Amino acid sequence: MITTYASYTLISRDLPKSLARVAEKPDVARETEYYLSKIGSIKSVDEFMADSRLYNYALKAHGLEDMAYAKAFMRKVLTEGNRDEKAFARQLADSRYSSLVESLNFEAQGAAATSFERAQKGVVDKFQRQTLEEEAGEENPGVRLALYFARMAPSIKSGMEILADEALTEVVRTVLQMPGEMASLDVDRQAVFIEEALNIEDFQDTTKVNKFLERFSAMWELQNPSDSGTSAAALFAPASQGISPDLLLSINNLKLGGK
Known part of the structure; x- marks a missing residue:
């Protein structure tokens, strides 16, 4: 496979x-x-x-x-x-x-x-890209997450921006193997942790983003076996925080x- x-x-x-x-x-x-x-x-x-x-x-x-x-x-x-x-x-x-x-x-x-x-x-252009990502997610939710992260990566400037987007957060949490308990921490503390664990500026470099997503893909497959039926659709639901x-x-x- x-x-x-x-x-x-x-x-x-x-x-x-x-x-x-x-x-x-x-x-x-x-x-x-x-x-x-x-x-x-x-x-x-x-x-x-x-x-x-x-x-x-x-x-x-x-x-x-x-x-x-x-x-x-x-x-x-x-x-x-x-x-x-x-x-x-x-x-x-x-x-x-x-x-x-x-x-x-x-x-x-x-x-x-x-x-x-x-x-x-x-x-x-946005419609076609969105459709592409959604179709990829129907076969493998991890691929949709990777494509979305690659698209959004250049615009990421802080840990807080990552936390404001559930799909980006899922990718980062998977790579950093952040325990579920961390989600209950104050959001400012979570943002600091992400910024200390990652060099946000690396997301401006396509090569470094691809290496990051290679790590994500490997961890995703370990955490989400192909037969688990895991879906990432809920992570892309529009939010109304604020x-x-x-x-x-x-x-x-x-x-x-x-x-």
């Missing part, structure tokens, strides 16, 4: 070819064609959210597919943008919300937001138009 690292290497070694294969899948090609044909004519958050195919495509592209139901929540994210430090997206520890705003920045660009490349080809559950619920229950 092919190993986790071999599978990861097979996909990442020729990433353009892997992505092209995904792009050619009928369902992906169909939704991408629709997105590109329609997104440029969208002039507001209301119009964007009224088209469920566009809305769902963009959310999946940013790893937020599981939040599609929370329309009032997502409307608040998109409406407030990210320029103000008090903007809703910036209060959430999960960076995927800010990434969505950067792609579709209606607050800053208004009706022109969807005319930029980041709103068109940029979102398509706001209370009560506030999240109240926002999602708002009676806003355009749902």
Whole structure:
């Protein structure tokens, strides 16, 4: 049976070819064609959210597919943008919300937001990469984790950023063999431990990232035998840290138009 690292290497070694294969899948090609044909004519958050195919495509592209139901929540994210430090997206520890705003920045660009490349080809590229990672995870969750870590590695600047992302945390905890009890420690102490155990700057170097993921793959297979049925899907569920559950619920229950 092919190993986790071999599978990861097979996909990442020729990433353009892997992505092209995904792009050619009928369902992906169909939704991408629709997105590109329609997104440029969208002039507001209301119009964007009224088209469920566009809305769902963009959310999946940013790893937020599981939040599609929370329309009032997502409307608040998109409406407030990210320029103000008090903007809703910036209060959430999960960076995927800010990434969505950067792609579709209606607050800053208004009706022109969807005319930029980041709103068109940029979102398509993200959708195809997200699909590739999800498909890899269906066969081997460890491969999805490795691909995701490799994608995110250059943006990691601190132990706290790792801890804010459950998938990144799983990779690091696996490599460092952090005991489960550590998860109950104060998050600041966990961040210090990670920064002392790792050189975060190494994540800017592709060669060093690949060596790190080789270690991860070996440890992952020891901890998760292939017949265990282990799934990493829950690690990628969008997070809403930074706001209370009560506030999240109240926002999602708002009676806003355009749902």
